[in-house]
Amino acid sequence: MDARRDIAATDEDSEPVAPARGAKTPRTARGERTLRALLDAAAVEFGERGYHEGSISGITSRAGVALGSFYTYFDSKDAIFRALVTDMSARVRDHVAPALAAAPDALAAERAALEAFLAFASSHKEIYRIIDEAEFVDPDSFRAHYETTAQRIAARLAKGSESGAMRPGLGEVHAWAIMGMNVFLGLRYGVWGDGAASAEVAREANELIAQGIAARAAD
Amino acid sequence: MDARRDIAATDEDSEPVAPARGAKTPRTARGERTLRALLDAAAVEFGERGYHEGSISGITSRAGVALGSFYTYFDSKDAIFRALVTDMSARVRDHVAPALAAAPDALAAERAALEAFLAFASSHKEIYRIIDEAEFVDPDSFRAHYETTAQRIAARLAKGSESGAMRPGLGEVHAWAIMGMNVFLGLRYGVWGDGAASAEVAREANELIAQGIAARAAD
Amino acid sequence: MDARRDIAATDEDSEPVAPARGAKTPRTARGERTLRALLDAAAVEFGERGYHEGSISGITSRAGVALGSFYTYFDSKDAIFRALVTDMSARVRDHVAPALAAAPDALAAERAALEAFLAFASSHKEIYRIIDEAEFVDPDSFRAHYETTAQRIAARLAKGSESGAMRPGLGEVHAWAIMGMNVFLGLRYGVWGDGAASAEVAREANELIAQGIAARAAD
Amino acid sequence: MDARRDIAATDEDSEPVAPARGAKTPRTARGERTLRALLDAAAVEFGERGYHEGSISGITSRAGVALGSFYTYFDSKDAIFRALVTDMSARVRDHVAPALAAAPDALAAERAALEAFLAFASSHKEIYRIIDEAEFVDPDSFRAHYETTAQRIAARLAKGSESGAMRPGLGEVHAWAIMGMNVFLGLRYGVWGDGAASAEVAREANELIAQGIAARAAD
DNA sequence: AATGAATGAGAGTTCATTCAT
DNA sequence: TATGAATGAACTCTCATTCAT
Secondary structure: OHHHHHHHOOOOOOOOOOOOOOEOOOOOHHHHHHHHHHHHHHHHHHHHHHHHHOOHHHHHHHHOOOHHHHHHHEOOHHHHHHHHHHHHHHHHHHHHHHHHHHOOOHHHHHHHHHHHHHHHHHHOHHHHHHHHHHHHHOHHHHHHHHHHHHHHHHHHHHHHHHHOOEOOOOOHHHHHHHHHHHHHHHHHHHHOOOOOOHHHHHHHHHHHHHHOOEOOOOO | OHHHHHHHHHOOOOOOOOOOOOOOOOOOHHHHHHHHHHHHHHHHHHHHHHHHHOOHHHHHHHHOOOHHHHHHHOOOHHHHHHHHHHHHHHHHHHHHHHHHHHOOOHHHHHHHHHHHHHHHHHHOHHHHHHHHHHHHHOHHHHHHHHHHHHHHHHHHHHHHHHHOOEOOOOOHHHHHHHHHHHHHHHHHHHHOOOOOOHHHHHHHHHHHHHHOOEOOOOO | OHHHHHHHOOOOOOOOOOOOOOOOOOOOHHHHHHHHHHHHHHHHHHHHHHHHHOOHHHHHHHHOOOHHHHHHHOOOHHHHHHHHHHHHHHHHHHHHHHHHHHOOOHHHHHHHHHHHHHHHHHHOHHHHHHHHHHHHHOHHHHHHHHHHHHHHHHHHHHHHHHHOOEOOOOOHHHHHHHHHHHHHHHHHHHHOOOOOOHHHHHHHHHHHHHHOOEOOOOO | OHHHHHHHOOOOOOOOOOOOOOEOOOOOHHHHHHHHHHHHHHHHHHHHHHHHHOOHHHHHHHHOOOHHHHHHHEOOHHHHHHHHHHHHHHHHHHHHHHHHHHOOOHHHHHHHHHHHHHHHHHHOHHHHHHHHHHHHHOHHHHHHHHHHHHHHHHHHHHHHHHHOOEOOOOOHHHHHHHHHHHHHHHHHHHHOOOOOOHHHHHHHHHHHHHHOOEOOOOO
8 A cells, every 4th residue: 555655646636647558538527536545556566566467456456446347448557557667767867857957067967867856766665676677578668768758868969069068970779778787776876776976976877977987098 | 596697607618508598408319309499480480479478388398399398308398498587698798708809999899899789689589578578577697697797897897997997996887877778779679670760870879989979078 | 281271162063164274364354365266175185195296386376376476375385284284184074073972872972973074084085185284284183183083982981871871981092992982993994885784884883882793692 | 214224124024925926926135125115115105195195116216126126026107005004004913023922811812903903003004094095905815814813803703702801792893893893993093093091992892892882770 | 448268279297107228 | 216307387466557447
């Protein structure tokens, strides 16, 4: 119950929970509530037990509805997982966005993004797990999530070049490299760790991105 | 922890692929052959269908042995997967090692390692998949694989600092950052792509690692 | 211990065959019917083929339901066997009770009980088999059945002593002796035989219990 | 190991271990030893785990021979169990015989037999289990064991009548009744108990057999 | 819209038995 | 005689999905 709250509580206000890709559209307020309960319960179930170990009946019993009711809202186990990945993907983005907006310059933005992501990963391990497991359960969603993220990073790099804060010639490869770095640091220091070192980790990683690791003449 | 040590201990030099951790030891030549066939078949089965969709009977029929024979060599589906992850993990390392050894300096070594890894990922997509899926099937092996790899990178960074090719103060965070970059570039350009752009991708990524992306006074 | 109490508590008066200890409680009339069918089918299956040779699919096909339906009502093969032993145990008791109640005195009661038991054993051989096999499959139920039965006999002996029909000093040992005698005569003349000689067997056995086999001064 | 010794040690000398009904006849001394090891191991395996849970490989590994060797000596799992029941049956008889021979009169003989049996049951619970389980695994052996035993008791009763120590008219029914008492007292006070009360139990049971439980005029 | 019993394909696993060496 | 790898039938149990109520 606590866990559910933990996840569900995340961003109650951010977006009006889009009609959940993959879910059937409920026609009554009661249906609306049941759908939401199902989605929240699925986040807990899949987050705790994983896709294959998690079961529909686990979801419905957590949601407090009958087994059969599940199929009023989703066509299959896959469908709710897909809907969930989209949800979670948006949640990560929404969590990082404010930090990004507040950053004074392009390099600081990358640092702020990483720091926000580390904090998010450590406090929403279930979300991390769901997105990652999508690689095997729903490769399309997985790919879409990372390609979208990479594009967003690439756009920031382009702006950084324009503003003169970053050197020119940065593109997709650099975006993927930075994303990979962020994800693995999120795994190591967020999911496996407790997120305590977030600031220091972000500082070191940002220095790497900014200046590289080669010895400098000036050093 | 023991498992990790087990892997880390073999370290840099390629050994003759240990007798498959987790498998029962065959006592005859025929048994030896069957075990090998099973392991190879499992790599294909799990690589193609994933752990959960893959089945024991899929493995045995690919290996050309009877279903029951499986249990002469492995205690469970889990056991062979574990053995496989260890195997695959060693294979990645063994593939990268020569490129590393041949590099003229520390930075070139990182570039060579990435290039070798990209080539490997594109030609052994099933290995990539098996190691990654271990995150959900056998977290210990997964963690052991990445922690060992990170330690190896960290050791190289330390040597680079000593030799003066890299700046001082590089540690675990940088190792994980570089590993994350490599893995995601491996996914994007190796597994998803065809590995054709390996050299160019490696060059760009290496430039990022070496010099960073900040604009330089001299630029 | 609880299990024993569970049985002993119902005691002498026949109740409407409790809702099958160990089975999940059905919530619809259809479910009620399916549960009953499963229990009846299991009695036949285990009675004919024994616990180990008997199979779940044998039970469900006899009951006319799908294999999977079994697990809607029982957690395991063991669970239905346990439920069955409890059922059967109660059935034996219920069959003997009326004869006991109708007997004019304590010694006649023992004789009536044996006679009823012999008749029952010959017409319900599968029940005999199920209870007996419990010794190896579900020792707790087995023990509970015989300890409860022995207690019931001991209570009758105590009453017999009080009423002056039996000598004083009779206890647990005598109860177990009489029970063992009954069970073996049930096996020999009920299960193996056809129950035809019941009356004569009961007469001879009762004479043994009543007067013993030593030669008498008066003889 | 201790357990095996426990059983094997029983009556090393009594009979030259007949060619074990159901076993193939070994042609060498080595074979003789292997056969014996197999039989002893089977007694432990079946005694501890029961027939169905017990496995051939459990037997061979206890016996210290290879799995395949089993079939040099026995045609099937059933066959060794049959051989074992015959063995065990003889062992019970041999254990009781001396007590019987030493008894001063017919009634004392029955009492001595019961006392010896109780002691035996408490110190050889495995044997008790094997014989009893035969009811479901090898009904013929089971029946043979008890019919033979009953006949032996009946013969003693006949002699008792002749000698004047017992009343006339005793037959098969009485023999089965006495046997049933003994077996159940063996279960209750030997197998379930520790055999400590053997003498007192035998005394009470013998009084029942001898004098019955009816109140006597003289009382 | 909600319920929960019913379905049945399919999975992993066991093990008595065979047989080539 | 001894070995142990190989076999494959058979079993228990799971669970996504359907459907009558």
